[in-house]
Amino acid sequence: MKLILSDHPLPLPDLGPEVRFVDLSALRIAPCTGCFGCWTRTPGRCVIRDDATAVYPLIARSEAVFYISRLCYGGYDTPMKTMLERAIPVQQAFIRLLHGETHHVQRSVAMKQATILGYGDISPAEQEIFRRLVGRNAANMNFAGYRVLFAREADLEQTVQREVTAWLAS
């Protein structure tokens, strides 16, 4: 399946049955408290039983993800970052070497192609930080490949329409 995860509602083309759209602004998701319960007490399940528990399984089983987030200081802004922090139940506590670097062992997480669209008033320095961030995410979030896109807020809907249409066909 394919997943579009956005930090706000978007007018989208017809997605078909194999694509899920999740609008984080419509969900109730508390920040991770760093308790490690999802690794050591109820492996694979977050102890906070809110809407995030319906989202990280979707992330895990998607072979293609399209994330749309406002950026802040070169990283994801609060709604997307909150969700990504809450997604660590998809990993085990245990560590492995990946490309010579330490990373967590993944549970049943599909390898995925990721398209990440950052929007807002983004300076060249912030673009550079965000590209590096997504490069780091790739190792921790099972990205087999990734694309990073940027849009100004005024152009966002148009960019999303165009890119999502191309992404659905890919």
Next chain:
Amino acid sequence: MAGILILNGSPRAPRSNSRRYAELFAKASPVPTETVNITRTNHGELCAKAARYHDVLLVFPLYADGIPVSLLNFLKSWQDRLPPKKPRISVLINCGFYEPEQNDVAVAMIEQFCRRTGCTLGAVLKIGSGEAILDTPFVFLVRRRIRALAAAVTAGRPRVLQVTMPIPKRLFVAASAVYWENYGRRSGISKRQMQSMDIEPQPPVT
């Protein structure tokens, strides 16, 4: 004000590794320090307090390759309430993985905050294997680096320091397995259970 304000940005600040790193820093600092935890509701109070200091040290963990939401939200509040004379911001970051360099992007985000707001980035210490190193014999290396950090912050020198366990990565992987196995055992969960490949029963597809 002379002295250093230490802000703990860990989501589990009262029980965090950041708390222990901050304590080591306070002990090593040649000038007085004051430590406060960032919570969801004390941003206003912290901004007012920070306005009285020239030096602020942010102590926090790496979360999903970046700064934790707890700290991000504080920075967003702080951005609009900085005094005309901007502080110098130093960083003490720790991550669970072995490589201190995995913290680089989060440090770049703090640097970006400074660029946006006119603050100065001070000294930086990046700790790898930060979840476990304090309870190993290598804690002396952390103390040494934290002393160097405290000296750099006090002198206003923008040094970048790092530390991790001085062991081969494969040994780190094996040692971390034992660490987490013991962690699970304290809650009555076996290694096999922790190794489950299952993620929440799937939500019904609507």
